Amino acid sequence: MDQLDRCDEDARAWVRDAIALVEADANRSADTHLLPFPLPADWGVDLYLKDESSHPTGSLKHRLARSLFLYALCNGWIGPGTTVVEASSGSTAVSEAYFARMLGLPFIAVMPARTSPEKVSLIEFQGGKCHLVEDPTTVSATARDLARDLGGHFMDQFTYAERATDWRGNNNIAESIYAQLALERHPIPAWVVVGAGTGGTSATIGRYARYQRFPTKLCVVDPEGSAFWPAYVSGNFDLSTGTGSRIEGIGRPRVEASFQPAVVDRMVAVPDAASLAAMRAGSAVVGRRLGGSTGTNLWGAFGLIASMLATGRQGSVVTLICDGGERYADTYYSDEWVAGQGLDLAPHRAVIDRFLLDGTWP
Incomplete structure (x- = not known):
């Protein structure tokens, strides 16, 4: 009887020990906080930020x-x-x-x-x-x-x-969000807002909401230069922009395999100047620097909340603090860098200031 045995016992033992090390690291790490973003209570809409910057390596x-x-x-x-x-x-x-x-x-x-x-x-x-x-x-x-x-x-x-993460649960980010909302006045969010880099996070959240039969809708925000937005609008997922994103961590010049458009309920194209204006405005509210992709998330969340207010709908909206702003001191938080990129944040900051005052959106 022919037989071919490729089992290397030493390598198998190394892999076993490596998995144990990675799992032990997860076991040592507490879950990330879900922070309320202050909005007027009488709006009846609550905004929460899942603070992924508190991971050991500082990001989602x-x-x-x-x-x-x-x-x-x-x-x-x-x-x-x-x-x-x-x-x-x-x-x-x-x-x-x-x-x-x-x-x-x-x-x-x-x-x-x-x-x-x-x-x-x-x-x-x-x-x-x-x-x-x-x-x-x-x-x-x-x-x-x-x-x-x-x-x-x-x-x-x-x-x-999208395939490395267990979207059915097992301590994924979606399961964590819903568990942390359990005691809030609106425990099932109306919307979750995320950006797409790989598309893995949006796939996990969108699939989990459907699996649990929640009515939550998923909004994906996309920066300039990214292929996700024009592909979603046109239905052509072979589309390529040929450019990279200025907002690090999200946006891609092509639609990546992990992006699952069928679980996305809405996409919003966000100008880079709007992302940076929202990043800075959000930082002033929460009292610490946020990253650029968090600004993209906030811009999308603010627009959704304004729409809910305009239609008399109450509920909760969740988005992510993807990473901290300390990583962008010489770029997104530098007025010289922003000017060098030809970006004018002022009109977008005025939109945000008006929203935070009375809940309206252009």
Whole structure:
């Protein structure tokens, strides 16, 4: 009888121990806070911010990185000494570098050259190396080629984000949101607002709401230069913009495999100046700096709340603090940088100030 046995007991034992390390890290970490965003009580609409910046690596991507590592380990794609390579605009790379260092693995992040210096420093602090490319549309292809040449593993967040996370529950972000809302006056949110980078978070939340038979609707906000919005409008999901997003962590030049448009109830295109204006306005309200993608989320949430008020509807809206603004001190919080990008925040800030005053929206 012919037989071929490829089992390496030492490698299997290493994978078992690696999974235990990743799981132990999750067990040590408390859940992230759900923070109320102050709005007039008589509006009857409550806004909550799920603070993903409190993860050990400071962003929403910590959840994704953990799931991707577990997925790759259980699939046999990562073993002792495997070089892990990722295509990332920054935050995913910071989180993956954290887990790679935990497991004693080399890590390389392939990123657009314009990624903020603060994020590059964070990746290097976690023991990773950065491979910068000028053309942001070539990041994934470059990462795939680099992993092949090194005999490593390309993590490929844009393909595997939606399948690496258990959308039915198992402590995912959607399950956490609903559990934390249980004692609020509107425990089932009318809307959840998120951006899309990989599309994994929107897929998880949209699927979970349907699985639990909740009436919650999902709104995806999309920055300038991203393909998700024009693809959703046109129905052409092969569409490519050929440009990268100025708002780090969300937006893609093409529609990625993890993006699931059928679970999205509404999409909103958000100008970059509006994202930064909302980021700064939100920071003033919560008393600490928020990241650019959080500003995109807030702009979408404010518009939805104004629509609810205009139609006399009460309820709750949830969105995310994706990361902290400390990573963008030299970019989004720099007036010189903003001016150099040709962005005028003032008209959008006026819209936000009016909304926070009387709940109206243009």
